Amino acid sequence: MNSIVRWRDTRAARSIPAALLTAVAGIVLFALAGLPLYVFPPVGQVDDADLIYVIGPPTPARIAYEEQLRRDGRADAALISVSPEGERSAADLSICANLAVTCESPLPFTTKGEAAMLTAYAREHDVKSTIVITFTPHVARTRYIFAKCYPGRVTVVGIDEHLRPIDWVHQYLYQSAAFVKAIFTPCAPPVG
Template identity: 35%
Template sequence: MRGRKYAVTLLGAVAAVVVTIGLWPVYVRPLVDRPGPADAILVLGGAHDGREQLGLRLARDGYAPRVLFSDPYEYSARMNRICHGGYSFEVICFDPSPRTTRGEGRELARRAEAQNWRRVIVVTFTPHISRARYILGKCWSGEILFVDAAPALSVGRWAYDFVYQSAGYAKAFVEDC
């Protein structure tokens, strides 16, 4: 009995290591693109971890004439300032439906098709990039460049995101856009 318990524990530990190593490039070292001229910049909702500032900076640097901010928050003073600030470029804030990456992909597709966009820069954070690329790619066939807001994450946050993003991938796999 004791040997069986040890074997199950060892097998579980080995499986956890294999899964972590296998998912490492997906969540920790995802494909990140260099920003280039685009029709719009889309800042995905989530933690206020620098992504909003990066989206605004990219627009100020001339990469796109407009920034779309996903604003699924009930009320956020920060988003209110961003959405109503005076900028030399267009700022569009929207509440995605549903309030998920899928809803953001639907909004991207709707606006891109209506305005004939060909390329969009998307700003999010490291563990979300691969899953966002998969979901937004299901919604819109245009070129999407992903840039990383690159916040510093704790070990606990990395562990949480391994689980959260994996569950999100499983859900996205069975859903259409």
Template identity: 40%
Template sequence: MTLLRDHETQATPPTRKKRLFLRSFAVIAALAIFWAIAGIFLYVAPPADEPQHADVLFVLGPPDQRIGYAEQLMQQGYSPTVAVSSPIGKDGKFEASICTAQRPYRIICFNPDPFTTQGEARALKNLSEQYGWKSANVLTAQFHVTRARVIISRCYGGDLHMVAQHRSLPLVSLSRPTSSWAYQYLYQTAAFVKVAIHPDC
């Protein structure tokens, strides 16, 4: 009987550890599934707006594929002015090629300080006051739309339309890790935490 008790006593802790491990794994798996599903609505196919006729087409940086889509919208006459967020190169000039282009519409390039979505939101507020803009189509990549809407709404009180430039990204990319859904899920989620911590304009 003593040996049986000893055996039962020794077998109990591993069993409890196993149950705890399985429960922890189930919780983590459930959170991962929830995060993956939520990400579809936040990053992959977020609620975006159709472009409207507005005072400005405001293009968030960096000036990449979204510039091509911005030019399409300008050619369709959605706005008389396009404002492009662009870094400045070592030569002191804007890196976005559209900044030196000749177009039938006004092109305004600016370098936000800081070069973040928050800096761009402040720039939209200041430029709107300077040029009298009352409405804006804000263009960015679809995985950035939801977070950008929150940040820009804190600074800009005009008629706002968040327009998505859609991209097809691989789930994971070893050659270009930042151009993958895995990276965007991690980056955008971490950035959302920052937005929650710093709720000001």
């Protein structure tokens, strides 16, 4: 009887490191699989377009890149997705006073809502091609959603913004869950 108890204890003690090793291996595989999606997405060729579209939130880095693209003559007009209220709303952004820039709030305030807002804007302004600016971890999901929900030609570019290791963990988890949601939910209807 005593040898049976010792055998069970030894077996249980061996299964803990095996489970820990399996968990670590799973985390490493998840991190490696996410590298081409979230850390190093393929870089889109930024050609001339009808519109530059900054999707939310409109951070200073995204706005600066949009302004640079307009100065370089990539497009004459810009659309900026802003929060309906509070921080980063149109009232908070001086760029929204620029005549070449339209600041609007998508409904819903999601990537699919932003695709729907672009669809409505494109119909109204005869936009056929758009440069979409987001941040690097969001590029792959943005490309997927815009390919699914927007009929025009889109080039998605990511701006590197400083992310701490904990931010990268959050982005891996958030973007992965949001990717699954994007696959199984329909596009938002264009408003306007």
